[in-house]
Amino acid sequence: MSRVPMRGFRADQLEAARRAADISQGELAARATAILRQQKGFNPTDQAGPSVSTATVSTWVRGTRSPSPDKLAATAAALDLPMSALIDVPADERTLRTLRELSGRTQPMLATEVGVSSGLLAVLERGHGNLTDDVGRRLAKALGLPVAEVVDAYNRGRVR
Structure with a gap:
């Protein structure tokens, strides 16, 4: 079953925060992967385990894919942002x-x-x-x- 797009996801806010942090999509992906692996009990430096790839971040920013909540949370944490900065639903x-x-x-x-x-x-x-x-x-x-x-x-x- 395919995932329904995340309502209220603000790709523009994600990209603005990444640019404000002055990091590449690749660096953001690497930081988010380390956080995600740590949260899920994996060694952040191991190659095994969940990840956020540069291509994934790129598809989110372009609006061609919607993030999963856990990967977006790790990405938000890598940018020191609350999830509410990236999901805008009144x-x-x-x-x-x-x-x-x-x-x-x-x-x-x-x-x-x-x-x-x-x-x-x-x-x-x-x-x-x-x-x-x-x-x-x-x-x-x-x-x-x-x-x-x-x-x-x-x-x-x-x-x-």
Whole structure:
């Protein structure tokens, strides 16, 4: 299954931040790869493990591909930026998916942390199924947000 483009991703902000940092796309990719590997428990200097390539950064900037949240989070960290600088979705329009992406997590990452299946999280993000109080509390805790914000985001997903 192909990934749906990240809503609100600001490729122009990514490129502006890279230029302001005065680093090449290759250097940004190398820094993001080191951060990503460290976050995922790999030795940052090993060739094995997840990576952000120069070509990947280039496709994001050109708008031909949308980043995955974990790789974008590592790239934002390499530029010392919050995710909200690269994902622009007004607070009153954010869905569960947007909250997850702003946290820099993929569905499997957040689902594991919350103790639900990736399938259930996907269903909830699409506004199907029922968000139980227990799962709502666990999502809020994992995302570091108030339960009310998570419930509101879920309800916005149901309305679309």
